[in-house]
Amino acid sequence: MASMHSSPDPIHAQAHAEAPAAAIALRGSALARFRRGVGLGFPIFLGYMPVGMAFGILARGLGFTVFEACVCSATALAGAGQFIALSFLAAGAGATGVLIATTVVNLRYVLFASTLSTYVRDASTPVHAALAFSLTDETFAINVADHRQGLATPASMAGVGGVAWVGWVLGTLIGAVGAGWIGDPSRFGVGFAMPAMFTALFLALAEDWRHVVIGAVSGAILLALPLLGAVGVRLESSWYLVIASMAAATVGAVVWRED
Amino acid sequence: MRTEIAHSTIWIVILGMALLNYAVRFPPLAIVSRIDLPKPIARWLSFVPIAVMGALVASEVLRPGGSWGNPLTGPSLYAAIVTALVFRYTKSFLGATVAGMASFVVLQHALPLVVR
Numbered sequence: 001m002a003s004m005h006s007s008p009d010p011i012h013a014q015a016h017a018e019a020p021a022a023a024i025a026l027r028g029s030a031l032a033r034f035r036r037g038v039g040l041g042f043p044i045f046l047g048y049m050p051v052g053m054a055f056g057i058l059a060r061g062l063g064f065t066v067f068e069a070c071v072c073s074a075t076a077l078a079g080a081g082q083f084i085a086l087s088f089l090a091a092g093a094g095a096t097g098v099l100i101a102t103t104v105v106n107l108r109y110v111l112f113a114s115t116l117s118t119y120v121r122d123a124s125t126p127v128h129a130a131l132a133f134s135l136t137d138e139t140f141a142i143n144v145a146d147h148r149q150g151l152a153t154p155a156s157m158a159g160v161g162g163v164a165w166v167g168w169v170l171g172t173l174i175g176a177v178g179a180g181w182i183g184d185p186s187r188f189g190v191g192f193a194m195p196a197m198f199t200a201l202f203l204a205l206a207e208d209w210r211h212v213v214i215g216a217v218s219g220a221i222l223l224a225l226p227l228l229g230a231v232g233v234r235l236e237s238s239w240y241l242v243i244a245s246m247a248a249a250t251v252g253a254v255v256w257r258e259d
Numbered sequence: 260m261r262t263e264i265a266h267s268t269i270w271i272v273i274l275g276m277a278l279l280n281y282a283v284r285f286p287p288l289a290i291v292s293r294i295d296l297p298k299p300i301a302r303w304l305s306f307v308p309i310a311v312m313g314a315l316v317a318s319e320v321l322r323p324g325g326s327w328g329n330p331l332t333g334p335s336l337y338a339a340i341v342t343a344l345v346f347r348y349t350k351s352f353l354g355a356t357v358a359g360m361a362s363f364v365v366l367q368h369a370l371p372l373v374v375r
Contacts, residue, residue, distance in 0.1 A: 043352035050360075063263035068273060075277035085272055089264050095271040103279045111307045113284045117292035118301065125289060132285035137315065142352075144308050189360035189367075192338055195319035196359025199339045200346040202312040214306050215313025222314040223321060241318070245310040252306035253299060 025151035037159020040146060044138045044160070045167030047197045050190040051079060052171020053182065058086050059172075060179035073172035077136060077165060079194065081106050107242045112140045119147050123154045134161020141201035148207065210256055218248030334366035 025036060052073060059069040076082055081102040088098045112135055120131060131154065139160050146152040146160075175182065206212050222244035228235055235243075296304070320339040321330050330336040342359030349355065 043356060046353055047356050063266075064269055065266075068266070068269050072273045072276070075273065076280050078276065078280050081276065081280065085276060089268070089272065095268050095275065098272050099275040099279060102276055103283065106280055106283050108311055109280075109284045110287050111304070111311070113287035114291045115304045115307055117288045117290075118296065118304070120288075121292045123292070128289045128292065129285060132281065132288045135284045135288075137311070141308065141312065187364070189364040191323075192335065192360050192363035193356060195316070195323070195335060195339060196342045196356045196363075197352070198312055198315045198319055199342040199359065200352050200355040202309070202316050203343060203346050204352070205309045205312055207309075211306075211309040215309045215316075218310040218313035219317025219321075222317050241311070241314050244314040245307060248310040248313065249303050249306040252310070253303040256302075257299075 025153065025156065030155045033153050033155035034159040034162075037156035037161075038163045039159075040142055040156065041139065041160035041163040044136075044142065044164040044197070047138065047193050048079075048164060048167035049171040049174075050188060051193050052168045053175030053178075054190045055079075055082055055086070056172040056175025056177075057179045057182060058083070060176050062086060062089055064176070066173070066176040069176040070169060070173050074165075074169045077134065077168060078102065078106055079136065079168070101236070104236065104239055105241065108245060109135055111245065112137075116140065116143065119143070119152060120154055120157070127154045127158075131157055131161065134158070134165055136164060138197055138201065139164050141205055145201075145204045210252065214248050214252040217251055218244050221247050332370070334363050334370055337366055337370075338363040 025033060028036070055073060056066075056069050059072065060066070064072070072082060072085075084105055085098050085102050088101055093101075113132060116131065116135065117128075120127065123131075134157075139157070142160050143152050143157050146156065202215060206215060222240050225235060225240045225243060316339070320335045322328075323333065323335045338359050341362040342355045345358040346352070346355035
């Protein structure tokens, strides 16, 4: 498997490459690098399990079979998108409405995939295909943080994505099978699993104060967008995330033209 | 009493989501990796991850469930602060996530006793 370190990204390559963990990351076999990725992704596994369970329970409540719930998680691997699909279905929306809403929410992955692609230039199309499949907010953030240390490789990213996928599907299976006796998943704090992950990932991604400012601007724009309703601009809430992120990144790119 | 959805609808949603999700992830990865991005666009892309996380944290922590409320009376903001502190000092995603969930559960029960 091609190592991306033959052409380090000049913007992000850092001098951490001598750190002890770097030995496996840079010189280990593909399997060793994959296993390192599995270790990196393990917190995602533990975070996805309870949220996947919640999805399984809710899906069963709406009439999904265990098989349908698991196929949905295994093929879509879209946390927020899947919950939005359930809430739209529960509200009586048709398939078209559900698909439009989930796709809009998932538009941010166009940006994520474009960013990720700059890390894996040398990789083959099958590797791109696998990385695209396992691309989520959490795997993306872990891989970006790892890349900034100069350690991420396609094999390690596959490990991160693989263990995340297993956690999501296994959680869905357990939730769907045990829907009857697990009961309300919220009493285990499941509702805060994703917010907690996002909070930690935000800190992991914040390299310097510019990043903190851009993140804060993005959050402020997102919270302000519903106010447009007061001046007659009606916007579906599923667009908020995409608009806020693109606007804040633009502010950053305009303010900090030079490195 | 609960709404049962037709299995034909469920399968259209499952297949459609699988296809559309892949359609927003794969083409950019495969295509953008083959071209040299102009520097301003590359820099813009480098700011996207932190911007998305900022927006996600803001919506999940300050507007949980998509509805406005006083963030000082709900558990989310305090649990996020616990999460951030644990991550700041341990650098552990796992520890921070578990600490966040645990403090969320505790606060869910304790806050109503304190804040009215």
